[in-house]
Amino acid sequence: MSGFRGFCRLLGVAGGTSTVVLLAAQNSKDGQFLKSRFLLNAETDAKVRRSAKWDYNWDARNPATNPSMDPPSNARRNIILIRHGQYNLEGQEDKDRYLTELGLQQAKITGERLAEMALPYTSIAVSGMKRAIQTANIVHETLPNVPLLPQDTILNEGGPIEPEPRGSWHPEARWHAEGARIESAFRKYFHRAESAQTEDSYEIVVCHANVIRYFLCRALQLPPEAWLRFSLRHASITWLVIRPDGEVNCRGIGESGHFPVDKLSVT
Numbered sequence: 001m002s003g004f005r006g007f008c009r010l011l012g013v014a015g016g017t018s019t020v021v022l023l024a025a026q027n028s029k030d031g032q033f034l035k036s037r038f039l040l041n042a043e044t045d046a047k048v049r050r051s052a053k054w055d056y057n058w059d060a061r062n063p064a065t066n067p068s069m070d071p072p073s074n075a076r077r078n079i080i081l082i083r084h085g086q087y088n089l090e091g092q093e094d095k096d097r098y099l100t101e102l103g104l105q106q107a108k109i110t111g112e113r114l115a116e117m118a119l120p121y122t123s124i125a126v127s128g129m130k131r132a133i134q135t136a137n138i139v140h141e142t143l144p145n146v147p148l149l150p151q152d153t154i155l156n157e158g159g160p161i162e163p164e165p166r167g168s169w170h171p172e173a174r175w176h177a178e179g180a181r182i183e184s185a186f187r188k189y190f191h192r193a194e195s196a197q198t199e200d201s202y203e204i205v206v207c208h209a210n211v212i213r214y215f216l217c218r219a220l221q222l223p224p225e226a227w228l229r230f231s232l233r234h235a236s237i238t239w240l241v242i243r244p245d246g247e248v249n250c251r252g253i254g255e256s257g258h259f260p261v262d263k264l265s266v267t
Contacts (some may be wrong), residue, residue, distance in 0.1 A: 014032035055221060056246040070195035074244050077193050078119075078202045079219075081212045081238040082110060082139065083254075086265045087131040099134045106235035106263055107135040111142035113237070113258040114204070121146040122201040125189070127208060136206040137234065146204070154185040157208035163228035182211055186218050192242050212238055219248045230254070234265050250267035 031237070057065040063072050085103030088096060099107065114121070121143055126136035126150040140148045158178030189205060213227040219240050232254040239251035256264060 022058055052221075056182065058221065058246065059187075061192050062246055072244055073193035073195050073197045073213065074089050075193040075197045076200045076244065077191075077197075077242040078251075079189065079215075079240045079242065080117075080202060080204045081123075081215065081240070082133075082135065082204060082206045083131075083209050083212060083232050083234055084131040084135040084206065085110075085138075085235050085240075086234045086267075089267070101236060102263065102265060103131070104134070104138065106259065106265070107138035108142070109259055109263060110135075110235040110237065113140040114139060115142045119202045120199075122203050123157065124148045124204045124206065126151055126206040127157070127211075128153035129156050129208070132206050132208065139204065152185075154181055154188065155205065155207040155211060156181075157210055158182055160210055160214035161224050162226060164223070164225040165228075167228060172205075175245065182214055183218075185211065186215055190215065190219055190240075190242065192244060192246055216240070216250070216253065220250060222246075231266060235259075 017129065023043075056062045060066065061069065063069055066261065068231050085099045085106035087103050088100050091097035124136055124140055124143070124146055126132050126149070132155070133151060136148060158181065159174035161183040162175050189203075193201070209232045212232060213230045214224060216222075216230065216238060217224045219242075230253065233256040236254040236256040238253050238255070241249045241251060243249065250261050
């Protein structure tokens with residue numbers, strides 16, 4: 001077995017409309033060499049399925065759909081989602097799920113990163129859970145002139161919707177108990193700017209991994225059950241921009257490049 005024919009036999013290349021085709025045998029100044037490319041059959045394997053078109057009335061604020069609404073704002077809303085720092089996993093109650101020493105350091109580093117970005121931050125919202133409250137307080141220390149809003153328990157951690165693939169997450173009862181609350185949180189915090197808003201806003205929201213991942217899927221009009229396919233590091237930054245026309249852009253997902261390697265953690 002030698003040459004191109006033997007190479008093909010070794011790979012088991014065969015004919016057929018749905019098989020992979022090996023293209024080879026080009027000449028060069030230095031002699032012959034094999035150059036291979038694998039091509040999928042265009043008719044059977046390479047069709048791209050298109051998803052549904054963008055829903056411009058996803059927040060029920062599209063002027064074209066709701067002509068009786070006030071004139072729309074031209075401002076953009078920047079929603080900057082911060083996951084809390086690493087916390088004590090041994091705690092059975094929320095009061096015992098406080099930030100670890102590493103978690104405190106992570107919150108401080110992210111607060112410093114936000115300060116370095118020097119954006120005109122509008123507010124800091126936070127869930128009602130201890131680890132998020134601690135993180136928000138530390139972030140606020142680096143941004144003392146940004147209003148820290150009252151705790152909002154609608155942002156608390158939970159199971160937003162049964163994920164696909166299912167994995168080994170919480171029982172079905174969790175979705176029914178917590179899913180509606182987290183969806184309500186999405187509708188409260190994600191919408192285009194109100195008519196009275198004249199300047200772009202930069203709104204920090206300190207909350208939890210499941211909530212952030214669900215928000216990400218809903219805001220980008222991805223299947224909401226895909227939320228568990230993402231992974232977010234502690235104190236990471238996810239940045240979404242809601243444009244006046246209702247389109248939503250993502251500036252970053254779970255950004256953690258501002259951390260030294262020894263400060264990174266997920267669980």
